[in-house]
Amino acid sequence: MNDPIITCSDVCIAYGRQEVLHSVNLQIPRGIFLPFTGPNGSGKTSLLRAMLGLVPIRRGKIDTPFRQTPAGYVPQHRVIDPLYPISVRQIVEMGLSAERRLFRPLTSRQKQAVVHALEELGMAEHMQKTFRELSGGMKQKVLIARALVRQPDIIIMDEPTSELDEQSEHDVLEHLMKLNQNDGKTVLMVHHDLELAGTLTDTICRVGRGRAEIVKLNGGAADA
Numbered sequence: 001m002n003d004p005i006i007t008c009s010d011v012c013i014a015y016g017r018q019e020v021l022h023s024v025n026l027q028i029p030r031g032i033f034l035p036f037t038g039p040n041g042s043g044k045t046s047l048l049r050a051m052l053g054l055v056p057i058r059r060g061k062i063d064t065p066f067r068q069t070p071a072g073y074v075p076q077h078r079v080i081d082p083l084y085p086i087s088v089r090q091i092v093e094m095g096l097s098a099e100r101r102l103f104r105p106l107t108s109r110q111k112q113a114v115v116h117a118l119e120e121l122g123m124a125e126h127m128q129k130t131f132r133e134l135s136g137g138m139k140q141k142v143l144i145a146r147a148l149v150r151q152p153d154i155i156i157m158d159e160p161t162s163e164l165d166e167q168s169e170h171d172v173l174e175h176l177m178k179l180n181q182n183d184g185k186t187v188l189m190v191h192h193d194l195e196l197a198g199t200l201t202d203t204i205c206r207v208g209r210g211r212a213e214i215v216k217l218n219g220g221a222a223d224a
């Protein structure tokens with residue numbers, strides 16, 4: 001087993017009086033491709049957002065490396081739909097804001113990284129369009145490109161393929177698998193389709209009934 005890159009110890013997440021997750025203990029190994037599955041409302045998004053520090057935890061402790069090395073994060077796309085006519089290129093450039101000097105133009109390497117990230121998702125030809133004129137699936141691909149442009153070690157995606165057609169879903173998942181297998185990236189991804197998740201990996205994080213645990217799909221205990 002690789003070293004854990006994220007450790008949750010006795011974590012409780014609650015909104016007001018509703019306790020969504022009770023006592024979560026997880027050790028997520030570096031370099032894993034880990035789908036998070038479970039029923040609607042079971043707390044998958046809350047758990048991932050708590051790891052990112054975006055949702056406060058009521059009890060327990062979460063250790064992550066995100067202060068030193070921020071994760072690439074793709075939220076559920078419907079939370080981002082700017083009225084301001086921002087372009088596809090500008091959305092992806094936002095992914096470089098942590099490494100970019102304020103008000104400085106992009107370096108040629110950064111410009112290339114933006115084009116490359118869009119090319120990988122088959123979206124380079126739409127670079128000059130405004131984000132709001134894209135379809136749901138195209139928006140999703142642009143947000144994935146934004147998360148990947150900085151080449152983060154850890155990628156966290158909340159249903160990255162929910163609005164994609166079958167071919168695009170296949171392409172995006174294949175791209176993520178390549179990043180995992182060839183480049184050693186850790187990929188955590190909410191995905192509803194357990195069957196499809198099972199074609200990608202034999203280890204998942206199952207969330208439900210207030211719990212979250214890493215399990216082998218064939219029923220064995222995960223050594224992760």
Ligand SMILES: Nc1ncnc2c1ncn2[C@@H]1O[C@H](COP(=O)(O)OP(=O)(O)OP(=O)(O)O)[C@@H](O)[C@H]1O
Pocket residue numbers: 015020038039040041042043044045046047
């Ligand atoms: N900001 C919030 N304020 C209050 N309750 C919330 C908030 N965010 C989530 N919840 C509640 O927490 C529970 C878990 O929600 P969460 O979105 O984490 O589940 P999920 O497993 O990701 O669901 P889905 O599969 O539908 O996306 C739900 O009952 C939801 O209503």
